[in-house]
Amino acid sequence: MLTVLSPAKKLIVPEPDSARPNTRPELLEQAAxxxxxxxxxxxxxxxQMMHLSDNLTDLTFSRFQQLDLSDETMGSPAALTFAxxxxxxxxxxxxxxxxxxxxxxxxxxLSGLYGVLRPLDMMQPYRLEMGRKIKTRRGEDLxxxxxxxxxxxxxxxxxxxxxxxxINLASNEYFKSVDKKALNRTIIxxxxxxxxxxxxxxxxxxxxQARGLMARWIIQNQVDNPADLQAFExxxxxFSEEGSDDKPLFVRPQPAxxxx
Numbered sequence: 001m002l003t004v005l006s007p008a009k010k011l012i013v014p015e016p017d018s019a020r021p022n023t024r025p026e027l028l029e030q031a032a033x034x035x036x037x038x039x040x041x042x043x044x045x046x047x048q049m050m051h052l053s054d055n056l057t058d059l060t061f062s063r064f065q066q067l068d069l070s071d072e073t074m075g076s077p078a079a080l081t082f083a084x085x086x087x088x089x090x091x092x093x094x095x096x097x098x099x100x101x102x103x104x105x106x107x108x109x110l111s112g113l114y115g116v117l118r119p120l121d122m123m124q125p126y127r128l129e130m131g132r133k134i135k136t137r138r139g140e141d142l143x144x145x146x147x148x149x150x151x152x153x154x155x156x157x158x159x160x161x162x163x164x165x166x167i168n169l170a171s172n173e174y175f176k177s178v179d180k181k182a183l184n185r186t187i188i189x190x191x192x193x194x195x196x197x198x199x200x201x202x203x204x205x206x207x208x209q210a211r212g213l214m215a216r217w218i219i220q221n222q223v224d225n226p227a228d229l230q231a232f233e234x235x236x237x238x239f240s241e242e243g244s245d246d247k248p249l250f251v252r253p254q255p256a257x258x259x260x
Contacts, residue, residue, distance in 0.1 A: 001224045002158055003167040003215055005109045006174040007117075008084025011125050014076050014093070022122050023104070024072050026153050027115035032069040034113060034145060037136050038128065039064055049132055060127045067124055078109050079119035085205060086169075089212020092119065095219065103219045108154065110174040112142050116153045131173045143177055151182035158185060165226055167218070169211040188226050190214060191247050192237060194254035200243075203254070210237060210250065 025031060041049070041064060047057040068074060075081075079092035079100075095103065100119060109117040112128035128134075133141040158164040168175055168189040180187070192210035193200040213234045223229065229248055230239040236252035243249040 001106065001161060001163045001165050001167060001226060002154065003107050003218055004154070004170045004175065004178075005086060005090075005107065005211065005215055006170040007078075007109055007111050008082040008087055009127060009129070010083040011081055012083045014080040016076075020077065020100075021120065022077055023118060023120050025114045025117055025121040025123065026156075027149060028069060028072065030146075030149060031114045034134075034136065034142075035064075035067040035069050037134060038067065038113075038126075041134070049134070050127065050129070056127075063125050063127065067126065069124070072122060075122040075124040077120045078111075078114075078117040078123045079103065079107070081123060081125070082109070085208035086212040086215075089209040089214075090216050091212075095216070099219050102222050105157075105160070106224070107215060107219065108157065110150065110170050110177060115146055115150050129173065130177050146177050148179040148182040150177050151179040154178065154183060155185070161224075163224055163226070167226065167229070169215055171208075188229070189247050190229065191249050193249065193251045195251050196254040200251055201254075206255070210235070213237075214250075 041061070043057050043061050046052065046060050047054075050060065052060060079087070079090065092100070103119045107119050109119070110130065111117050111123075112130040112132065113126045114121070114123060117123060128142070130142050136145050138145045138147065154166065158166070164185055166183070166185055166187045168187050191202065192207045194203050194206055214232055217223070217232055217234055232239065232250060237250040238252065240249045240251045
């Protein structure tokens, strides 16, 4: 069983750890090709493409110019570098060495620049959401660029699993990069809802954190059977058989808003 996550816009740079067995991204050569295309982008093109402020435009431009994917030792482990809502739930920095070892073989992070990353794959700071349009020889956007390559990488990983099933905890924007026909595997996409006044709703902020929490729970409990997902009870979420047709539904009472 393989669990798939989205990356995050926010990044941190963790301290190097020589004792940790960091690894090389599987699609690094493809990423290096894409990095050459990002280096050609002007500040004006970046600002227009990503709708960024001047400061974020300058930072993104600088990161594109500094990308050097020929050096596999540069950067930091993916799971410890992304720092958005999903990764607050995952909290990879507090996972044990045993947990990270399981995560390395059971968790995949979809990436606009790298295609697919394992938690301990070395990555350099970048900002390139999967849904952005960037012209390459393969087409007009990143979906064209990656084609079936991401699905091929996931198939390769799944070939080593007794249960060749994908648990999709990625956003729609990122999971759209997975060629479903080329993947040809069972995909399970959990849904997380908040309940208030008798109504159940998907609230983006909470759903992102919940996806990270489930990924962490899968890692710490070494879950490798999709049926066991029904036992997920973290942060108030519980499996709801009602509403769980093709997608397992997890519901909790909506938390009260924190005081400003």
